[in-house]
Amino acid sequence: MSDELDEIQAIFFEECVEGLATAEAGLSEMAAGDASAEVIAGVFRAVHSIKGGSGAFGHTALLTFSHRFENVLDEVRAGAIPPTAEVVKVMLGAFDILSDHVAAAREQSAPPADESVLGALDDLLANKGAGASAPPAAAAPPPAPATSPAAPSAAVPDGDEFGFVPVAAAVEEFDPFGFEPVAVSLDEVVELDPSDWTVRFGPSREALANGGEPILVIRELERLGGRVERVDGSSLPDLRDLDPENSYFVWTLSVPGSVAETEIAECFDFVAPDSLIEIVRTEAAAPAVRIEPALPEPAPLALVAEEIITVHAPPVAEAPPAPVPAPAPAIEPTPAAPAGERSERASDQPSQTIRVDLSKLDQLLNLVGELVIRGSILADRLSPADQERVELPQLSRLTRQIQDSVMSLRAQPIKQAFSRVPRMLRDLSAETGKQVVLDVAGETTEVDKSVIEKIGDPLTHMIRNAVDHGIEPPEERIAKGKPAEGIVHVSAEQKGARILVRVSDNGRGIDRARVKAKAIEKGIVAPDAQLSDEEIDQLICAPGFSTAETISNISGRGVGMDVVRSNVEALGGRVEISSVPGEGTAFTMILPLTLAILDGMVVRLAGQRYVLPLASVVESVRPEPGQVQRATPTSEVIELRGSYLPVRRLTDFFGLGRGLEHRPEDCLVIVVESDTAGLVGLMVDTIDDRREVVLKSLDQNLHPIRGLGGATILGDGSIALILDVEAIVSASSPTSKHNLKGLAA
Amino acid sequence: MSKLILTVDDSASMRMLLKASLTAQGFRIESANDGVHGLERMQEVEPDLLITDINMPNMDGFELIEAVRAMPRFRGTPILVLSTEFSDDKKARARSAGATGWITKPFDPAKLGAAIRRVCP
Known part of the structure; x- marks a missing residue:
């Protein structure tokens, strides 16, 4: 039972x-002004x-x-407390503490200090929302709030009045609402030899x-x-006046005095x-009553009637009373048979949703992946005519659909990861004295569950960063002619096979001079290094560069952005930073959709096969002699219809041994489009094939390798590595588009 | 045949908790996640007892009880409310809607079983 309970x-x-x-x-x-009954009821129900x-x-x-x-919510729902801004503010505070309580219960840690918020809630109840801004601390009740007389409904419910008596608290020693414990009775203790009870029931x-x-x-x-x-049936009317749905009997019972x-x-x-x-x-x-029922009050006539009735079953009861009811069976919960339990649990779920263990989904996904691979092996071995004959294309299409369906099972709205943000901003805003408004977009974007679970921490750091270092204090903003309230935008969108999660602010932007000075001081870059703005921004993410201490002295709590970067890279993603001084900073996490099927172009580099995601491929070019030119001693460009694009030799990038002496006209240049660097040419030896591949994650087996997004198994059973185009083109290099601006123009 | 109980609660954990503790006591359990679903299931499974929450989306417990009581075949079916609320006016509403009894959450499984035996012949 305890496993099940867990x-x-x-x-x-x-x-x-x-x-x-x-x-x-x-x-x-x-808070935004919509206090419709529906909204309030939703909040009430959730709590x-x-x-x-x-x-x-x-x-x-x-x-x-x-x-x-x-x-309090109940009173708001009933209209007794108006949902004014002040009231909503108190409730938001209460919400925060509630979140903390949930976290504490989950982690079995100490519950948060909630006295001041409880005080504020009690004030709301006491003065019905008027003047809710009374200092909460002064009104805070002492700890052990359960017994506080200030909470109106903490009063003992009057069971007698209506017969509805609460049965019991689940945990015996715990009695939050002041219920009288049912099990213990003073009568049992005090009365050693009590007389019997007479119980009358009508x-x-x-x-x-x-x-x-x-x-x-x-x-x-x-x-x-x-x-x-x-049984007193004296009030039983004549048959024609009898209301068959009424009861006309009064039972008198004697119960042993030892019973409480x-x-x-x-x-x-x-x-x-x-x-x-x-x-x-x-x-x-x-x-004596029990031995010789010398009855005090009833008239002899009634007595006759009673005897008749006692013999028969009471007319209101359909089933005759069992002769001697067996003692109540032990009702200790005992575990049901495991098999039965399982099937019952399955049917217990509402029809709309079913909870499935994630590992089962992963297993399914892996199996479908294998199916796809087997399908392409089959395609390899069959001639196109044979493929048609056995209807392989149809099978492949079905397989693909199955894979998509399984993928969508794991997808969840990113909302879950965003849910912590408003709370965090309120805390940060209170901590720093800065005024911050949150703007969320794209929260319905669906992302693989594993990604949602892992972006929580990076997201936290990015937001903390935005408020600590980005948003200026109100007076500074006003002095700059900005509104006193800063804005933090949090957004998510899917772009091809990637998810972009962006945190941006309209604060002061990155202070590049200070960042660079700090990086030089910390020995991260050489004092004479020539760095582009982008490269300086990237330094924030460099290991050992603690933004918290250097750019402002506020935080001290946050972890550096290098942790964000390594977290995101561990997910197979990367972080982009863009900043405009005085206008703000945007951090973008670019994350892969894990375990997807990928349309890929199989290319060869130094004799080995790699897969280039087709989504980023624009065209492929066989360069004429002279079309690829040296731009700087270490970088090349390709002239394409009158404009110049940077070219990266992938064999060099991966250190595969062949250098610039390799003639471009013997190679192919594949033009890819990237988010970071626009169009870029990637030089490969040759193109082998175009096919769908199943992306298998490398991060369980290998340390993240820059430029590689995963691996796959090709039709012949051999392994090919999948190229991460964004990482390749954005890798810090002399051929970045920044350095080529003049040349291309 | 053991008694068939329909439990209506919008919280999955509460439904599972009820199911686990009541099946262990020999009851058969069907579940529904709100009043609308509950009313449908009521007619499908015709349980010996209905246990319903009060605060639920779509159709709350009061409405469910009224709707169930209005059906001739459920006139004698016992209905227990299982709610965290316990104010007298809520109980009065439940009673006038046709509830047989009221149990306050949190519930003790053994006590709940006893309460069920008290209303379920």
Whole structure:
């Protein structure tokens, strides 16, 4: 059972994350002025669900906090507290603490300090949102907020009044709402030899209308040792006046005095409150009642009727009472048979979604990959006519569709990774005193789950960086003629087989002179190095260059951008930086869609085969003598229809041994389009083939290698490495487009 | 034949928790994730007992109870509310909608089982 419970708990935390995202989105909408009932209800429900589950899993602190947050939301929902900007602000603060509580519960760490926020929430409840800006600290209740009398609904629910008595708290020692523990009764302890109980029970019409079944109550009393002494049917009307849906009987039972009153009361938990329920100690002479039922009040006539009725089953109950109900079976939860459990769990899921272990999807993806490879091996071995005959093209198309479907199973909206951002910005903004507005775009972009999980930290650093170093303090911005509020844009988009995640700000931009000075001081670059603006910007990501200490002294918490770069490179991606002094900086993570099928061009370099992604190929050229020219001693350009493009010899790039002495006219130049450097020519020995390849990640086996995006298995079973065009063209080199500007013009 | 219970809750973990603790006590469980789905499942599976949450999207527990009670074949079917709420007016609403009983989350599996036996013949 505990494994299963862990699994359910894991799902609960996933729900919490989803709930927090919903709540935050709703609160943001409220902050932006949309306080429609629907939005408020969404936030309420999200917090409510977190509260519900937290109780079930015994996360007391989370339960207590979410409960009190929910109280306020309930009042807002009911219209008692107007959703003013001040109120929404308090709720955003509460949301932040709620997130912390969820994290603490998940990691089993100490819950966050929530007194001041609870104080602010209580203020809202107390003054209905008016003057919510009262200093929260002063009003903060002492710790152990569960028992704070300030929370209105923390009062003990009055079970007697309506018969709806809460059954119990899940965790026995935990009693957040002040419920009276059911199991312990003073009567048991104090009364050593108590007299018996006399219990009278007359169910109301409503009790029956709501599906109540008096016989079940009586059976339960019998289980406690109770005995029906008498049934009073004196109010039974004539047949023609009889309402078949009403109950006309009053049962009188005696229950052993050793039974706690609460246990007896519990039997009536679900009996409608307008029913007759009486539980009293039988008078001193009580034992006699059981032996010789000398009945005090009923008239003899009624007694006759009662005897008849006692013999027959009570008319309201369809099933006759079992002669002697067996004692209640032990209701300790016991594990069900594993096989049954599994099938039940499967059917437990709502029809719309199903949770599948990620490793199963990966296995499926790998198998489909193998299928694709086998398909291309088959294509290799069959003549085109034979391929048609066995309908291989159709099979390949189907295989491709299967692969796409499997890929889409792993894809998730990047929203999940973005969900932490608003919170982070609020914290940063409070920390630094800077005013920052967030602008998010493309959050529905779908990205492989593994990528989403891994971009969280780099994203955090980039945003921290943007606020710490990019956005200026309000007074500085105003002095520069900018609005006091800085903007941080966070966006995601898919571009071909890549995902671009960008964090940009409209702050002061990179201070290149200081960056360069620091890099020289740290020995990262030589003092006399001639560096382009792009190269200086890239220095931010250089190992050992701690931006936190050098450009501003604010942070001290962030990790350097070199960590961002290595994280992103580990994902097979890279980081681009662009900055305009005084106008802002943009950091872009360019990430691959992992494990995709790729349309590739198989090329040869020094006799070995490599795959160039077809998506970036524009054209291929067999250079005429003189068409490729030396631009500088170490760089070349190709003249193409009157313009010059930089050319990179891939054999040189990968150190495959043949240098500039190799004649360009014996090679092919493949023109590729890149995001970073525009059109660039890549020189290869020859083109072998064009085919679909399955991209297999290298990062589990090899350290990331610049210029290589992965590997694949070709039709003949041999392995080919896949080229990363962006990395090749953006690799720091003398042939970067920056140096060629003059030449090309 | 063991009792068939339909549980309606928008939280998957809560549904699973209910299912795990109640199947262990010999009940058969069907689930639905909101009131609309619950009403459909109710008619499909005709359970011996309905356990429903209150705060759910699309159709909440009150509406579900009313809709179920309005169907002649479910007039006598016991309905338990399982909710974190416990205010008297919510309970009164549930009762006037036709609920048989109210259990406050978090629930103790054994107590829940006992409560079910109390309303489910």
